[in-house]
Amino acid sequence: MSSAQDKPYDYVIKDALVFDGKSLVPVQRDLAILGDRVAQIGEIPREEGEEIIEASGLIASPGFIDIHTHSDFNPFVYANLGNKVLQGVTTEVIGNCGMSAAPVEGAFAGEIANVWKREGVDIPKEISWKTFEEYKSEAEFQGLETNLAGLVGHGNLRFAVMGKDTRPARTDEIEAIKKSLNQALAEGALGISFGLTYLPGVFAATEELVSLCGEAARQNRICVFHMRGEGKKLLESIDEVIDVARTTRAKVHISHLKAAGEKNWPKIQEAFLKIESAKAEGLQVTADAYPYSASFAELGVILPDSLYQDPDRNSRFKDPKARKKIIQTLEAHYQDNPVSWDRIRVATVASEKNSAWQEKSLLEISQASKKSPVETLIDLLAEEEFGVSAFYFSQSESVVNQVLSKPYVAVGSDSIADGSVSPHPRAYGTFPRLLSQCRGKGPVLSNTCWGETIRRMTGFPAEILGLKGRGKIGTSLYADLVLFDPEVIRDTADYQSLKAPPEGIRWVFVNGKPVVREGKYQPVHSGLFLVPEK
Numbered sequence: 450m451s452s453a454q455d456k457p458y459d460y461v462i463k464d465a466l467v468f469d470g471k472s473l474v475p476v477q478r479d480l481a482i483l484g485d486r487v488a489q490i491g492e493i494p495r496e497e498g499e500e501i502i503e504a505s506g507l508i509a510s511p512g513f514i515d516i517h518t519h520s521d522f523n524p525f526v527y528a529n530l531g532n533k534v535l536q537g538v539t540t541e542v543i544g545n546c547g548m549s550a551a552p553v554e555g556a557f558a559g560e561i562a563n564v565w566k567r568e569g570v571d572i573p574k575e576i577s578w579k580t581f582e583e584y585k586s587e588a589e590f591q592g593l594e595t596n597l598a599g600l601v602g603h604g605n606l607r608f609a610v611m612g613k614d615t616r617p618a619r620t621d622e623i624e625a626i627k628k629s630l631n632q633a634l635a636e637g638a639l640g641i642s643f644g645l646t647y648l649p650g651v652f653a654a655t656e657e658l659v660s661l662c663g664e665a666a667r668q669n670r671i672c673v674f675h676m677r678g679e680g681k682k683l684l685e686s687i688d689e690v691i692d693v694a695r696t697t698r699a700k701v702h703i704s705h706l707k708a709a710g711e712k713n714w715p716k717i718q719e720a721f722l723k724i725e726s727a728k729a730e731g732l733q734v735t736a737d738a739y740p741y742s743a744s745f746a747e748l749g750v751i752l753p754d755s756l757y758q759d760p761d762r763n764s765r766f767k768d769p770k771a772r773k774k775i776i777q778t779l780e781a782h783y784q785d786n787p788v789s790w791d792r793i794r795v796a797t798v799a800s801e802k803n804s805a806w807q808e809k810s811l812l813e814i815s816q817a818s819k820k821s822p823v824e825t826l827i828d829l830l831a832e833e834e835f836g837v838s839a840f841y842f843s844q845s846e847s848v849v850n851q852v853l854s855k856p857y858v859a860v861g862s863d864s865i866a867d868g869s870v871s872p873h874p875r876a877y878g879t880f881p882r883l884l885s886q887c888r889g890k891g892p893v894l895s896n897t898c899w900g901e902t903i904r905r906m907t908g909f910p911a912e913i914l915g916l917k918g919r920g921k922i923g924t925s926l927y928a929d930l931v932l933f934d935p936e937v938i939r940d941t942a943d944y945q946s947l948k949a950p951p952e953g954i955r956w957v958f959v960n961g962k963p964v965v966r967e968g969k970y971q972p973v974h975s976g977l978f979l980v981p982e983k
């Protein structure tokens with residue numbers, strides 16, 4: 450519709466400090482939005498906008514790209530959560546850690562609910578899609594709060610071909626997995642993600658990774674790794690990823706780079722050296738991290754491999770005779786590999802029965818139930834059939850900060866945005882938390898912290914993923930934008946108050962539509978499903 454009174458632009462943003470997603474220093478400019486694009490940057494008269502936003506003193510940044518999330522089912526189950534856009538996130542990357550919502554082929558159809566349950570996510574009862582393409586259109590049909598871009602989970606593909614088989618894949622099986630990978634890539638997946646500590650990724654030999662990443666490399670798509678180990682096996686695990694990159698020339702990306710467990714904190718320096726020398730060699734290695742010292746994962750992963758990977762684990766853990774033996778094995782295992790039971794806090798349980806233990810540490814639960822921590826652990830896993838997730842307070846704040854200061858580390862919340870039970874505070878605070886660390890380092894104009902932090906939340910992840918026209922502010926590029934107050938921005942969610950929204954984010958636009966208006970969430974759903982450009 451048009452009329453004589455129509456103004457040339459939908460929005461004119463006046464006098465913002467504009468960071469374009471690349472430069473370290475801002476320029477003071479006006480921005481005009483028309484439709485889904487930034488239409489002009491420069492001096493723009495107020496009369497030219499239907500709506501004027503006075504942005505003097507505010508930073509204008511490209512919308513943040515959350516490169517690591519597990520929001521795959523959000524459009525179906527948590528449509529109006531708002532937790533990401535309230536942080537300034539305009540694009541979420543899903544399908545991480547070897548698990549995605551699609552494809553759902555073969556035997557995986559009977560497994561997908563369990564995979565997500567152990568992370569604390571209830572998926573819809575009916576899944577109406579099989580392929581990545583079908584998922585993509587179903588998700589768009591539901592309406593997207595942020596843009597989504599998806600990796601395809603290696604676990605989905607492997608399970609469809611091999612079911613619960615606990616062995617390396619044969620050549621013909623690798624070929625079958627490769628075929629499904631190709632289909633998903635052709636349908637717009639960004640690349641493949643591996644979950645090498647989880648079932649079934651844990652059984653994939655390096656040859657399988659090489660084969661699949663070779664295929665991704667041929668199509669210039671990325672290989673993303675939740676590595677085999679992040680503590681004791683951190684360095685060997687980084688070597689494996691770099692070897693895959695060297696053999697295949699694939700772009701490789703390490704998810705949630707960290708050193709877990711106090712004994713392993715010093716290893717982070719060598720981890721940096723390994724990555725930096727691989728980059729110097731010409732390999733494309735990047736990583737992501739979140740600014741919190743607690744991680745979140747299913748509780749079962751603290752078991753030794755032989756128990757975690759046992760296909761009959763549910764029945765064995767419940768059988769009184771086997772239980773006795775498991776207790777002995779575990780007591781010995783944790784003698785050699787000490788665990789701080791007070792640093793593991795239960796987050797979610799699958800059934801009502803144990804819901805009282807949510808937010809309690811294993812030590813607290815064991816004291817309250819008068820059992821040893823090992824007994825507490827196996828009884829909880831048995832009763833919940835492994836459907837238990839936990840916070841692990843196993844990282845050092847200083848290591849986390851060192852990781853996040855590296856130029857090759859993008860920002861990924863690793864959030865599971867769960868509307869009903871306790872999420873990690875990173876689901877509500879990641880981006881403002883990191884930005885708030887730039888305050889107090891001098892004026893915005895001369896303090897490169899803002900520009901570098903913004904770059905690693907915007908232009909850099911867009912480049913890693915091959916998302917053209919996103920992560921930058923420029924004329925005729927998509928209007929994914931954030932306006933925030935550098936004097937105010939901060940996170941408020943913590944481990945007690947998990948769902949508290951951040952402060953200081955004033956306006957957020959997704960494809961030209963305000964999804965946060967003067968600090969208030971708008972359930973607009975203007976997101977699109979993004980696919981990499983050829």
Ligand SMILES: [Zn+2]
Pocket residue numbers: 545546675704705
């Ligand atoms: Zn992961």
